[in-house]
Amino acid sequence: MVYQRFKLPQAYCPKCSRKVELLFSEEKDEAGRFYICFKCQTIGQFGVGELPKDDYAGFSVKRKEEIKQLVEEISDKYIYKAKGSQLRLEEKSNTYTRRWLSLYEYEKAFGETLGFETIDFREDKTRCKWCAQALEGRRTSFCSDRCSRNYGKATFFKRGISTLPYRIASRDRFYCRVTGEDLAVTNRLGVRIPASNQQMEIHHLVFVADGGSDHETNLLTVSKQVHKDYHSGVDYAVQAIEQIKQVQLQMYREKMYVK
Numbered sequence: 001m002v003y004q005r006f007k008l009p010q011a012y013c014p015k016c017s018r019k020v021e022l023l024f025s026e027e028k029d030e031a032g033r034f035y036i037c038f039k040c041q042t043i044g045q046f047g048v049g050e051l052p053k054d055d056y057a058g059f060s061v062k063r064k065e066e067i068k069q070l071v072e073e074i075s076d077k078y079i080y081k082a083k084g085s086q087l088r089l090e091e092k093s094n095t096y097t098r099r100w101l102s103l104y105e106y107e108k109a110f111g112e113t114l115g116f117e118t119i120d121f122r123e124d125k126t127r128c129k130w131c132a133q134a135l136e137g138r139r140t141s142f143c144s145d146r147c148s149r150n151y152g153k154a155t156f157f158k159r160g161i162s163t164l165p166y167r168i169a170s171r172d173r174f175y176c177r178v179t180g181e182d183l184a185v186t187n188r189l190g191v192r193i194p195a196s197n198q199q200m201e202i203h204h205l206v207f208v209a210d211g212g213s214d215h216e217t218n219l220l221t222v223s224k225q226v227h228k229d230y231h232s233g234v235d236y237a238v239q240a241i242e243q244i245k246q247v248q249l250q251m252y253r254e255k256m257y258v259k
């Protein structure tokens with residue numbers, strides 16, 4: 001039987017999550033049971049997984065030999081490099097999506113709750129969180145309902161950030177852990193508010209594609225620029241982040257990988 005490679009946007013390697021190419025035979029009624037992964041450099045079978053290199057069930061001897069050659073000749077430029085990929089297999093739908101764990105999933109996965117719940121940037125707790133005026137009477141957060149509303153509006157929707165990364169940013173007080181760049185919003189009254197200024201991103205020290213977890217010890221608040229620089233291999237960013245990663249791995253290796 002002769003098989004042809006065929007690109008299908010929705011097919012992913014069960015092992016590394018990279019997009020794979022399907023292998024179709026020339027027989028009309030045969031579905032694409034086999035895939036070729038250019039990262040793992042393997043042939044696999046959906047529902048079965050990676051096939052041993054000398055056992056591509058269903059292939060003729062001649063074709064097996066051809067495919068083996070093909071796999072060995074995959075050039076470096078096709079090897080998967082987007083290491084930050086957050087694709088996860090959803091068990092229910094058996095598809096890949098890109099998303100963060102919910103707090104509930106976090107507790108289930110790590111047997112602990114994620115802290116960093118409320119962040120208060122104020123150095124002086126006797127001043128309003130929104131306008132920084134002195135608080136009167138029994139007030140502890142806002143000088144007025146108006147300030148409370150404004151603050152809620154600025155932080156409530158968290159500007160499109162999921163709860164988990166928001167809490168990681170709160171832990172890091174909305175500063176880039178590499179450059180110290182301020183990634184929080186400063187309101188029109190000049191007061192710093194715990195909401196992203198759109199330059200904030202969260203990086204996985206151990207990449208999701210390499211089995212990295214969403215545990216807080218594996219996550220780092222960085223600026224968009226630093227994040228981009230790191231993933232494209234710019235020296236300063238690679239050095240700084242790798243150093244943090246090594247320190248974290250020494251202490252928290254277990255939690256930084258998905259079990």
Ligand SMILES: [Zn+2]
Nearest residue numbers: 013016037040
């Ligand atoms: Zn793969």
Ligand SMILES: [Zn+2]
Nearest residue numbers: 128131143147
């Ligand atoms: Zn106020």
Ligand SMILES: [Zn+2]
Nearest residue numbers: 084202203204
């Ligand atoms: Zn990253």
